[in-house]
Amino acid sequence: MILRVTKYGEPILREVGATVTEFNAELAQLANDMVATMYDAEGIGLAAQQVGKALQLCVVDVRPPEGSEISFNYNYDARQPPLDLFMPLVICNPKISIIDEQQDVYEEGCLSFPGVNGKVNRPIGVRCQFQDVQGNPHTLEADGLLGRCILHEVDHLNGELFIDRMDKRDLKKNEAKIKRLKRESRDFLKQRG
Ligand code: NI
Numbered sequence: 449m450i451l452r453v454t455k456y457g458e459p460i461l462r463e464v465g466a467t468v469t470e471f472n473a474e475l476a477q478l479a480n481d482m483v484a485t486m487y488d489a490e491g492i493g494l495a496a497q498q499v500g501k502a503l504q505l506c507v508v509d510v511r512p513p514e515g516s517e518i519s520f521n522y523n524y525d526a527r528q529p530p531l532d533l534f535m536p537l538v539i540c541n542p543k544i545s546i547i548d549e550q551q552d553v554y555e556e557g558c559l560s561f562p563g564v565n566g567k568v569n570r571p572i573g574v575r576c577q578f579q580d581v582q583g584n585p586h587t588l589e590a591d592g593l594l595g596r597c598i599l600h601e602v603d604h605l606n607g608e609l610f611i612d613r614m615d616k617r618d619l620k621k622n623e624a625k626i627k628r629l630k631r632e633s634r635d636f637l638k639q640r641g
Contacts, residue, residue: 548572
């Protein structure tokens with residue numbers, strides 16, 4: 449099922465997600481729906497807050513289009529399996545450590561901010577310890593697009609948004625769009641009652 453994606457201005461996006469404790473059929477269904485919603489919106493990551501749930505749960509799929517090369521390095525449970533074997537990734541209860549502090553800048557977008565793009569600085573290398581949808585523990589190390597996507601999604605799980613980290617000049621350029629989103633969300637919430 450395709451879920452509605454929450455927009456900037458909806459308070460859920462600022463909520464810290466609760467730890468996932470029940471690895472049951474309901475969680476599997478939510479994760480499936482989040483993956484379907486991410487594909488439908490043509491995104492590469494989606495956090496639970498973006499479908500209206502404050503949970504430590506996000507999904508990621510950064511597989512390049514068929515025939516394109518993978519532009520990042522990764523290590524999944526100390527191996528390099530093909531991406532198809534572990535993507536779409538369902539990440540529960542992630543714990544992040546930075547393994548390469550060097551910063552890289554890249555233009556990011558976010559499905560909760562349609563039309564807003566801007567440069568965001570992030571560390572290059574990340575280690576993410578998490579549980580899959582069945583509760584099994586995994587460790588994923590990644591740089592490049594995958595590392596960045598994980599950091600962006602894990603920020604969501606902590607109520608943090610890419611505009612908090614955006615280059616100040618780019619933020620200024622997007623100011624009007626961001627204000628409009630906030631206004632539209634306020635109207636939406638009022639209407640819904
Ligand atoms: Ni986002």
